[in-house]
Amino acid sequence: MSEHASNDAASDSANAPAENPYGGAAKTAPGPKRVRTRHFQNAKREGIKITGLTSYDALTARIFDEAGIDFLLVGDSAANNVLGYETTLPVTLDELIPLTRAVAGAVQRAFVVADMPFGSYENGPDEALRTAIRFMKETGAHAVKLEGGERSHKQIRRVVGAGIPVMAHIGYTPQSEHGLGGHIIQGRGEGIKQLLADAEAVQDAGAFAVVLEMVPADAARQVTELLEIPTISVGGGPHCDGQLLVWTDWAGLTTGRIPKFVKQYANLAGVLREAATEWRADVASGAYPTEEHSY
Ligand SMILES: Nc1nc(=O)c2c([nH]1)NC[C@@H]1CN(c3ccc(C(=O)N[C@@H](CCC(=O)O)C(=O)O)cc3)CN21
Ligand SMILES: CC(C)C(=O)C(=O)O
Numbered sequence: 001m002s003e004h005a006s007n008d009a010a011s012d013s014a015n016a017p018a019e020n021p022y023g024g025a026a027k028t029a030p031g032p033k034r035v036r037t038r039h040f041q042n043a044k045r046e047g048i049k050i051t052g053l054t055s056y057d058a059l060t061a062r063i064f065d066e067a068g069i070d071f072l073l074v075g076d077s078a079a080n081n082v083l084g085y086e087t088t089l090p091v092t093l094d095e096l097i098p099l100t101r102a103v104a105g106a107v108q109r110a111f112v113v114a115d116m117p118f119g120s121y122e123n124g125p126d127e128a129l130r131t132a133i134r135f136m137k138e139t140g141a142h143a144v145k146l147e148g149g150e151r152s153h154k155q156i157r158r159v160v161g162a163g164i165p166v167m168a169h170i171g172y173t174p175q176s177e178h179g180l181g182g183h184i185i186q187g188r189g190e191g192i193k194q195l196l197a198d199a200e201a202v203q204d205a206g207a208f209a210v211v212l213e214m215v216p217a218d219a220a221r222q223v224t225e226l227l228e229i230p231t232i233s234v235g236g237g238p239h240c241d242g243q244l245l246v247w248t249d250w251a252g253l254t255t256g257r258i259p260k261f262v263k264q265y266a267n268l269a270g271v272l273r274e275a276a277t278e279w280r281a282d283v284a285s286g287a288y289p290t291e292e293h294s295y
């Protein structure tokens with residue numbers, strides 16, 4: 001939703017651009033003052049790319065908001081990236097609520113999406129609405145996201161019917177890793193039929209946007225052309241209406257294996273490791289603290 005090329009960040013050095021004395025990118029992003037669901041629709045119509053990053057805390061939320069990222073997803077990927085679980089399956093609604101509140105409380109412009117965790121909506125529309133209401137009441141998020149296409153149609157419809165915007169998520173759905181048999185690309189070959197059916201289903205149910213995770217670029221292009229609502233790619237190639245990445249992968253903070261679809265825009269793990277090593281040495285040698293850091 002910015003007029004700027006989406007890879008502006010790549011050309012910025014780690015140092016702050018001159019225009020902002022506080023560091024970081026421009027304080028005022030182009031486009032709307034506060035992003036709303038209609039801006040997602042407008043962006044698709046006008047061919048302006050939508051940008052999203054995950055965020056799990058107030059500090060990163062403020063930075064990404066200032067940089068003009070259009071939406072922040074408080075992903076259940078906090079399971080991996082904050083809480084240290086192997087998969088997203090164990091994380092609970094009670095664990096995600098405080099993280100979501102931190103993000104929603106820190107933004108001025110970005111649209112905040114709360115990711116419904118495994119076990120908080122599959123039982124049916126009543127459970128889905130109960131979960132969505134808790135997120136909206138207790139966190140200040142602007143929308144919820146849940147996984148599944150045809151299988152989640154009733155849940156999406158009920159939540160949307162209560163006035164809560166829903167971002168859908170089809171293709172590879174990490175909460176069903178074991179059902180899908182691993183981290184497997186979806187929508188390949190005959191799989192395109194299910195992907196298109198899922199896409200139609202979530203649009204029909206009233207979702208305002210849909211995440212396409214780990215699907216071939218051509219399949220994502222077909223979905224994007226088929227739907228009126230915007231498609232958001234996470235490993236769905238360049239033809240989608242928007243792009244989303246897990247911030248810790250994108251910023252090089254994740255130290256394990258990262259998916260092939262990620263492009264790293266920084267090396268935070270390296271920066272922090274170096275800083276910690278230097279600080280440890282300074283404390284050992286007495287170089288820190290000096291008088292200027294003492295009372
Ligand atoms: N740090 C992190 N990044 C993510 O993208 C992410 C999470 N955590 N947690 C929740 C889900 C899980 N996701 C994943 C997890 C693994 C792969 C993966 O291993 N992909 C391989 C194999 C692809 C293939 O089948 O060939 C890859 O190289 O992309 C992809 C997405 C996406 N989400
Ligand atoms: C990978 C994205 C789409 C997600 O659902 C998450 O971060 O939890």
Ligand SMILES: [Mg+2]
Pocket residue numbers: 075076077088115174
């Ligand atoms: Mg998720």
